[in-house]
Amino acid sequence: MVSDELPTRIISGTILMKPNVKCFSETSAVFADGTVEEVDWVVFATGYTVEYPFLKEEGIVDVKASHVSLYKLMIPPQLEHSTIAVIGLIDPLMAIMPIAEIQCRWAVRVFKGLRTFPSE
Secondary structure (H helix, E strand, C coil), X not given: CCCCCHHHHHHHXXXXXXXXXXXXXXXXXXXXXXXXXXXXXXXXXXXXXXCCHHHHCCCCCCEECCEECCECCCECCCCCCCCCCCCCCCCCCCCHHHHHHHHHHHHHHHHCCCXXXXXX
16 A cells, blocks of 8 residues: 555654565564564455456457556557546556546547547
8 A cells, every 4th residue: 555644654653664464473573673563453455457358358458467568558459449447456656546637538539539549
């Protein structure tokens, strides 16, 4: 998770950066540098797998090693007519909603024929 407040909290010491976890005991976490911290909770947030099985069967959006080949990160380039856009499949350093809105506006212009793609 990235937040505008994260750098400030790290600098102020509110958030303490630690190396990788080596192991857990019943009440603490042991880190790779040998330090031990008492913990109440551990949240495992390792990410997710991007997958569109309902579009893969049709050959529209095929994910390979968590990578999707999309023009402008939205439009499947192999389609004869641009009739689908994948919105929000990016990893921004800010809020996703303004970016998704801009993507939607651009996609609508593509669907209306007001934007064309460059040649391959």
